[in-house]
Amino acid sequence: xxxxxxxxxxxxxxxxxxxxxxxxxxxxxxxxxxxxxxxxxxxxxxxxxxxxxxxxxxxxxxxxxxxxxxxxxxxxxxxxxxxxxxxxxxxxxxxxxxxxxxxxxxxxxxxxxxxxxxxxxxxxxxxxxxxxxxxxxxxxxxxxxxxxxxxxxxxxxxxxxxxxxxxxxxxxxxxxxxxxxxxxxxxxxxxxxxxxxxxxxxxxxxxxxxxxxxxxxxxxxxxxxxxxxxxxxxxxxxxxxxxxxxxxxxxxxxxxxxxxxxxxxxxxxxxxxxxxxxxxxxxxxxxxxxxxxxxxxxxxxxxxxxxxxxxxxxxxxxxxxxxxxxxxxxxxxxxxxxxxxxxxxxxxxxxxxxxxxxxxxxxxxxxxxxxxxxxxxxxxxxxxxxxxxxxxxxxxxxxxxxxxxxxxxxxxxxxxxxxxxxxxxxxxxxxxxxxxxxxxxxxxxxxxxxxxxxxxxxxxxxxxxxxxxxxxx
Amino acid sequence: xxxxxxxxxxxxxxxxxxxxxxxxxxxxxxxxxxxxxxxxxxxxxxxxxxxxxxxxxxxxxxxxxxxxxxxxxxxxxxxxxxxxxxxxxxxxxxxxxxxxxxxxxxxxxxxxxxxxxxxxxxxxxxxxxxxxxxxxxxxxxxxxxxxxxxxxxxxxxxxxxxxxxxxxxxxxxxxxxxxxxxxxxxxxxxxxxxxxxxxxxxxxxxxxxxxxxxxxxxxxxxxxxxxxxxxxxxxxxxxxxxxxxxxxxxxxxxxxxxxxxxxxxxxxxxxxxxxxxxxxxxxxxxxxxxxxxxxxxxxxxxxxxxxxxxxxxxxxxxxxxxxxxxxxxxxxxxxxxxxxxxxxxxxxxxxxxxxxxxxxxxxxxxxxxxxxxxxxxxxxxxxxxxxxxxxxxxxxxxxxxxxxxxxxxxxxxxxxxxxxxxxxxxxxxxxxxxxxxxxxxxxxxxxxxxxxxxxxxxxxxxxxxxxx
Numbered sequence: 001x002x003x004x005x006x007x008x009x010x011x012x013x014x015x016x017x018x019x020x021x022x023x024x025x026x027x028x029x030x031x032x033x034x035x036x037x038x039x040x041x042x043x044x045x046x047x048x049x050x051x052x053x054x055x056x057x058x059x060x061x062x063x064x065x066x067x068x069x070x071x072x073x074x075x076x077x078x079x080x081x082x083x084x085x086x087x088x089x090x091x092x093x094x095x096x097x098x099x100x101x102x103x104x105x106x107x108x109x110x111x112x113x114x115x116x117x118x119x120x121x122x123x124x125x126x127x128x129x130x131x132x133x134x135x136x137x138x139x140x141x142x143x144x145x146x147x148x149x150x151x152x153x154x155x156x157x158x159x160x161x162x163x164x165x166x167x168x169x170x171x172x173x174x175x176x177x178x179x180x181x182x183x184x185x186x187x188x189x190x191x192x193x194x195x196x197x198x199x200x201x202x203x204x205x206x207x208x209x210x211x212x213x214x215x216x217x218x219x220x221x222x223x224x225x226x227x228x229x230x231x232x233x234x235x236x237x238x239x240x241x242x243x244x245x246x247x248x249x250x251x252x253x254x255x256x257x258x259x260x261x262x263x264x265x266x267x268x269x270x271x272x273x274x275x276x277x278x279x280x281x282x283x284x285x286x287x288x289x290x291x292x293x294x295x296x297x298x299x300x301x302x303x304x305x306x307x308x309x310x311x312x313x314x315x316x317x318x319x320x321x322x323x324x325x326x327x328x329x330x331x332x333x334x335x336x337x338x339x340x341x342x343x344x345x346x347x348x349x350x351x352x353x354x355x356x357x358x359x360x361x362x363x364x365x366x367x368x369x370x371x372x373x374x375x376x377x378x379x380x381x382x383x384x385x386x387x388x389x390x391x392x393x394x395x396x397x398x399x400x401x402x403x404x405x406x407x408x409x410x411x412x413x414x415x416x417x418x419x420x421x422x423x424x425x426x427x428x429x430x431x432x433x434x435x436x437x438x439x440x441x442x443x444x445x446x447x448x449x450x451x452x453x454x455x456x457x458x459x460x461x462x463x464x465x466x467x468x469x470x471x472x473x
Numbered sequence: 474x475x476x477x478x479x480x481x482x483x484x485x486x487x488x489x490x491x492x493x494x495x496x497x498x499x500x501x502x503x504x505x506x507x508x509x510x511x512x513x514x515x516x517x518x519x520x521x522x523x524x525x526x527x528x529x530x531x532x533x534x535x536x537x538x539x540x541x542x543x544x545x546x547x548x549x550x551x552x553x554x555x556x557x558x559x560x561x562x563x564x565x566x567x568x569x570x571x572x573x574x575x576x577x578x579x580x581x582x583x584x585x586x587x588x589x590x591x592x593x594x595x596x597x598x599x600x601x602x603x604x605x606x607x608x609x610x611x612x613x614x615x616x617x618x619x620x621x622x623x624x625x626x627x628x629x630x631x632x633x634x635x636x637x638x639x640x641x642x643x644x645x646x647x648x649x650x651x652x653x654x655x656x657x658x659x660x661x662x663x664x665x666x667x668x669x670x671x672x673x674x675x676x677x678x679x680x681x682x683x684x685x686x687x688x689x690x691x692x693x694x695x696x697x698x699x700x701x702x703x704x705x706x707x708x709x710x711x712x713x714x715x716x717x718x719x720x721x722x723x724x725x726x727x728x729x730x731x732x733x734x735x736x737x738x739x740x741x742x743x744x745x746x747x748x749x750x751x752x753x754x755x756x757x758x759x760x761x762x763x764x765x766x767x768x769x770x771x772x773x774x775x776x777x778x779x780x781x782x783x784x785x786x787x788x789x790x791x792x793x794x795x796x797x798x799x800x801x802x803x804x805x806x807x808x809x810x811x812x813x814x815x816x817x818x819x820x821x822x823x824x825x826x827x828x829x830x831x832x833x834x835x836x837x838x839x840x841x842x843x844x845x846x847x848x849x850x851x852x853x854x855x856x857x858x859x860x861x862x863x864x865x866x867x868x869x870x871x872x873x874x875x876x877x878x879x880x881x882x883x884x885x886x887x888x889x890x891x892x893x894x895x896x897x898x899x900x901x902x903x904x905x906x907x908x909x910x911x912x913x914x915x916x917x918x919x920x921x922x923x924x925x926x927x928x929x930x931x932x933x934x935x936x937x938x939x940x941x
Contacts, residue, residue, distance in 0.1 A: 137759070139750040237834045238820035239742035239775035298822045384779075406783035433520030438786050441759065 023075045024064045026105040029114040036104040036115035038081075040405075040428035040437065043118040046416040047427060048127040048397065049096050050154050053083035054120070054427065057434035062106040069120070070100045079106070080434045085155065095122040121424070123416060125396035128449035129154050130182065131412060131429065132161065132175045135442040138408050139243070148175050148187060150454060153414075156432040160458045161187065175448060178217030179282075179340065180393040182452040186215070186224070189461065195469045198257070202455030204464035208471045209255055209262070216279035218315055224255050225278040225287050225313075234298045245355035246297055246304065252278045252289050256318055261473045265320040267311060276306070276354060277335050281342060284315040288336045288345065290354070291324070302352045308333040308345070308367075328367065328374070335388060338369070339395040344421065345369055346398055348387040356387040360407060364389060364400060368421060380415050380423050390448045399447045400426075410443040479576035483566055483583075490584050491559035494591045499551035502652060504660035506550025508597060511667075511763040512756050515542045516790040530602070530642020533609060537602025542762075545793045554594060557604045562587040564611040571618035589649075596647040597656070600757070609641035659687040659727075666734065667763065671695035678709075689713040690731055693851075694738055702847040703879035706854070707927065710936050716828035716852040717941045720748060726755040733767060739845045740815030741831050742775040766794065773805050774812045781805075815839050828852070833865075840873045850877075854885055854929060857938045863889045876905065883909040884929035891917075 035043045037059040047054065058065055058079040067074040067081045072091055074081050081104075091100070103117045132150045148161045161175060175187035185199045186207075195206040211228030218224070229250035236244055251269035255262050268275055268289075278289040290306040297304065308328040312321025328347070334356050336347040345367045348356045356362030363381040367374050380386065382404035389400035396417055401410035415426035429444070431437065498506070515538040516522075525531035544550035562583040569579035590607060593599045613633055620626040658681065665673045678684060678692040690713040696705045706712055715735045718728055733748035749764040749771065756764070769784035781801075788798035801808065817838035823830055832849040835842050846869055853862040862885055870876045886903045887910070889895075904910050916922070916930045925931045 137750055137754050139747060139754070232824055234822050234824045235743055235747070235826065236820055236822055237741075237743060237817050237831075237838075239746065239771070239816065240777060241820055242743060242746065244822055298824055301822055406779045407777060408780050408783060431520075433518075433523065435518050435520045438783075439516055439518055439521050439790070441753065441787075 023077050024107055025075055026066050026107075026112040026114070029105055029112040031114045033116055035118055036106070038104070039434070040411075040430075042102075042120070042427055044120075044425060045427040046121040046123055046424035047092075048414075048416070049092050049122055049124060050126045050129065051092070051414075052153060052155050052430045053085060053088040054430045055080070055082045055432065055434045057081070058104065058106055060106055060108055062108045063110075064107040066105045068101075068103040070095060082432075082434065092122055095120075096124055098122060123396075123418075125394055125416070127153060127397045127414060128180055128392040128394075128451050130450035130453055131399060131447055132177075132450060132454075133412060133447040134173055134175070134445040136445050137441065138410070138443040148173075150450065151429070152453070153429065156430075159453070161454060161456070161461065173446065175446070176215060176217070177448060177450050178221040179219060180391075180449050180451045181221075182450045182454045184217065184221045185450075185454060186217075187461075188212070189465055193465065193469075195465075197461055197464050199454060199456055202460075204456055204460050206464050206467045206469045208469035210472070212253075212255075214277050218280045218313075219282055219284045220315060222256065222258055223280070223315065223318065224257060225252060225280055225289075226255065227252050227276045227278055227289070229274075229276060232297070234301075240360075241358070243355075243358045244298070244301065244353060245358075246301060246353055247274055247276065248297060250274045250276045252276070252287070254287070254313070254318070254320065255472055260470060263318070263320070265311070265322075267322070267324050268320065274304075274306070274354070279336055279338065280313070281310075281338050282340050283342060285312060286310045287313050287320070288327075288338060290333050290336065292332070292354075304332065304352050304354070305329070306332045306334060306354060308336055308347055328365075334362075337389055337391060337398075339391045339398075339417075340393055341395040343369060343395065344417070346389050346391070348389070350387075357385055357401075357403075357410065360384045360403075362387050366417075366421075366423065375421070375423065377415075377423050379425050380413075385410075386413075388446055392449045393451050397449075399449060401444055401447055402426075402428075405437065408443075409437075409440065410445060411437060412444050412447040476576075480570075483576055483580040484563070486580050487559065487562040487566060487583055487587070490562060490587050491555045494558055494587065495551045495555035497591075497652075498554060498594070499548060501654065502595075502657055503547075503551065504657055504664050505594075505597065506544040506554075507664045508660050509541055509600070510544035510550070512597075512761055513538060513541055513600075513758065514760040514762045514765060514787070514791065515539050516787065517792065518790045521790070528642070529639050530606060532640040533606040533642055533644075534602045537600055537605045540605075541601050542791060542793055554591075554601065554604065557601070557608055558587050558590050561590060561604070561608050561611050564608070564615040568611070568615040568618040571615070592649055593647045595650050595652045597653075599645070599647045603644040603646070606641045606644040609637060610644070613637050655683075655685060659685055662688050662691040663730075666691045666695055671698050684709050686713045687727070687731070690715050691734075694734060697738060697844045697847055700843055700847075702844075702851055703877075703881040706851050706881060707929065707932050710932070711939055712855060714848060714852055714855060716832075716848055717939065718828075719826055720751060724751075726752060729755065730764075733764070735828075735848075736831075737767065737771065739832060739848060740812060740817075740835055740839070740842055742771045742816055744826060744831060745771040746775075747826075762788075762791065762794065766797070769798070769801060770809070773801060774809045775816055776813075815842050829861075836869050840869055840875070846870075846877065850882060854881065854932075855939060856941070857933055859885060859889050859892065859933075871903075876903075878905050880906065880909055881929050884913070885933075887913045888930065888933060 038056045039059050042054045042056055062079045064077050065079055070091055072087055099119045099121050101117050101119055105112050105114045129152055130150050131153050135147045149158050150161055151158045173188050178184040183201045187197050196209050198205050198207055212226040213229050215224050215226035227250055229247040232246055232248050234244040252275040253262050253264045272294055274292045276290050278287050288310045291309050292304055292306040295303045307326050309324050309326050311324050331349045332352050334348040336345055338345045348362050349365050350356040350359040350362040362385045364377050364386050365374055366377055384403040384407045386400055386402045389398050391398050397414055399412050399414050402413045403410050412429040413426040416424040525535040540553050565586055566579050566583040590604055617626050617630050662674050662677055674691050674695040678688045689709045693702055693714055696702045715731055718732055720729055720732055729748050730752045736744040736748055749767045752764045753759055753761050765784050765787055769781050772781035785798040788794040817835055819838050832845045835845045849865050883904055883906050890900055916925050921934050
């Protein structure tokens with residue numbers, strides 16, 4: 001009995017020592033001329049004044065870490081730097097339009113190492129506070145436990161718009177807003193009795209828009225333009241290329257959400273061409289999309305090259321133009337998205353095909369629609385796939401899914417575009433726990449900005465799914 | 474005195490109950506523990522642990538998953554489970570006695586609950602977290618029983634119910650089922666193959682009086698690893714190579730897992746990764762430690778170090794596999810040297826996961842891939858597709874000048890040569906084993922005789938080919 005008491009006392013003492021022992025602080029530092037190996041890579045990035053704390057970890061086997069950000073200092077055991085929310089907000093408010101120096105020291109093998117400092121440029125232009133995305137395994141072929149989430153990027157709050165538990169483990173995808181407005185949005189829930197769930201000021205209705213895949217709202221929200229495709233998954237024998245997905249057929253349509261009718265033009269549904277990724281221009285005068293001449297698939301997939309094109313559209317009369325203009329035809333273009341101010345069009349270019357998610361060479365490009373000049377966004381792109389982008393409502397930020405860290409799991413990255421149209425180094429969506437991305441086994445798919453929180457939740461979506469679907473003529 | 478004696482005997486009875494449970498699970502059901510352990514993951518990471526707070530019952534889930542990872546070690550699974558069951562029995566017995574239930578009734582009831590929980594563990598979908606939850610609720614009952622004051626007892630229960638529910642949730646009770654000893658056999662060959670004990674797999678299957686598809690599948694895979702698949706292909710009919718499976722949304726998880734094993738053995742990293750990801754998707758909480766290991770391995774082999782590191786980092790946070798991850802980082806090149814040579818770097822695209830096509834690609838890239846060669850030839854032979862067999866044999870054995878002189882292949886070639894009325898020089902070109910030729914002549918005189926049961930000719934004439 002005495003022995004047990006001794007053991008308990010020793011354990012308690014050890015626990016107390018652990019809890020009360022001081023965090024070491026730097027002394028006799030050795031300076032190194034390299035940036036700290038932090039993850040996510042937040043070195044020399046431009047951030048909005050309303051972003052959540054950029055918590056990170058140091059990829060080193062260190063006993064303790066000291067992080068100095070402006071006047072704020074964090075001393076912590078281990079390799080994680082986690083900021084206090086209030087201190088962080090205060091720091092950003094005090095640093096608007098300023099550059100904050102970040103200095104990191106780490107205790108490695110009983111020696112304090114002081115890394116080369118880097119900077120965070122805090123800009124006035126806010127980022128839209130909400131981000132929606134789908135969480136899915138990167139394979140995309142089959143699914144289990146899919147979720148569509150909305151995350152507040154100003155803090156770490158997350159709420160589910162679609163959750164597998166309430167929605168019978170169905171496939172869900174593509175939650176898109178009209179003008180980043182949370183009062184008008186749409187998402188798909190697939191499977192038997194599935195449909196498009198339209199949110200109009202929190203009122204949810206189920207629509208039966210046959211075959212709709214990629215879509216975008218017109219500025220007034222009256223129309224959506226969408227593509228229908230027969231999607232075929234294929235496999236590369238070279239393991240570094242993994243999966244390929246292509247369309248054996250695809251056309252673009254317009255749906256009138258008021259009169260519930262669908263129409264198209266022979267130019268948008270040419271049987272000898274593939275048309276996909278339609279989106280309205282912010283003034284509603286054009287539909288931008290991608291088009292490719294049909295080739296023999298899958299054998300000639302490397303010849304499958306999509307052009308960036310546009311066709312006129314009149315929102316007042318609901319009529320489609322008679323001429324297709326080609327804007328860009330080098331390599332294969334995917335996912336054109338126009339900035340809300342109408343100045344830029346952002347798109348992905350890959351060597352071939354229509355599924356850049358698995359193409360490591362897939363990069364973003366930005367065209368100035370006024371001058372036609374193209375920015376290859378060298379500072380933004382990586383050696384892995386960078387694609388599936390969306391604009392913030394003020395046209396100063398865009399989000400995209402990048403696989404730069406491991407080539408497998410897409411993560412949302414935010415990029416600042418300044419008033420001169422210059423893109424800055426992007427940064428990854430911050431997480432409460434710096435190890436989140438290391439442990440996570442789901443891809444962040446199809447990220448979209450929203451100006452506010454959507455006025456519905458997963459229970460409302462589950463109820464809407466039970467409604468009779470509105471059919472389109 | 475009597476009371477002390479009763480308590481003493483009751484404790485012995487409960488301990489014997491727990492020991493019986495341990496013996497059964499250890500000696501007749503041990504591979505179920507490996508299945509449980511490998512079909513989940515537990516990470517020693519704040520971020521990961523915080524996910525247990527999302528739902529009621531987080532603490533029991535946390536403790537259950539934490540302990541389940543140690544099922545990897547021999548004897549640990551049965552010991553952990555039996556200790557929990559013993560704890561439930563003891564607490565329940567003490568609580569009942571405190572509530573003035575007679576010793577005999579209390580011990581019988583406690584034994585009944587212990588037996589019930591043990592039976593729940595027969596199901597693969599029953600997790601230790603449920604037993605932890607039962608243990609926690611029994612603990613609450615025992616705490617209530619030691620409070621003599623009735624008012625105080627009810628106050629304590631009223632205060633503790635919600636926190637206990639939030640921490641330990643509601644135990645998920647399974648429908649009573651008999652122990653699935655057939656599944657245990659399936660798990661045993663799967664596990665032993667996974668641990669690289671190919672001889673043991675072969676012994677287990679050959680020593681068994683009944684075989685399942687899964688057992689035969691692993692038997693063939695183990696023989697293929699020793700380069701002896703064609704020598705033993707016809708030992709069990711119908712045989713199971715796995716090359717006719719297709720993966721889709723309806724495919725059972727165990728089949729997808731088997732496909733992962735098959736593709737890994739064949740050397741196709743694209744499909745190994747695909748099957749591993751899909752197994753993950755259908756595992757408990759979409760995580761499967763065996764597949765995380767495999768994802769690290771296949772990315773390492775295909776040269777994608779960034780992707781491999783993603784999975785190795787996850788394994789770093791486990792108690793059981795962190796050393797394995799370290800070893801791969803340090804010695805991966807020598808461990809996977811042979812596999813790396815098998816990787817197909819010639820890119821073609823296909824819309825099918827037809828294994829024949831995959832194996833052709835692998836052999837075109839590396840004609841020395843004996844496992845792929847045996848699987849492609851054996852697959853066509855199983856289907857009695859002699860023309861395809863001859864085509865593949867010519868392509869990968871004759872044109873490369875590396876004839877594979879296994880009796881099975883020689884026997885199949887005899888059928889083709891006889892069927893096409895080939896001239897003597899053709900016979901000489903293909904049939905290099907006079908013993909086979911002599912036996913073929915004998916067989917033709919006693920066609921269908923059971924004394925030739927071990928030959929492909931008998932299979933060809935008498936056994937029904939699988940329908941695909």
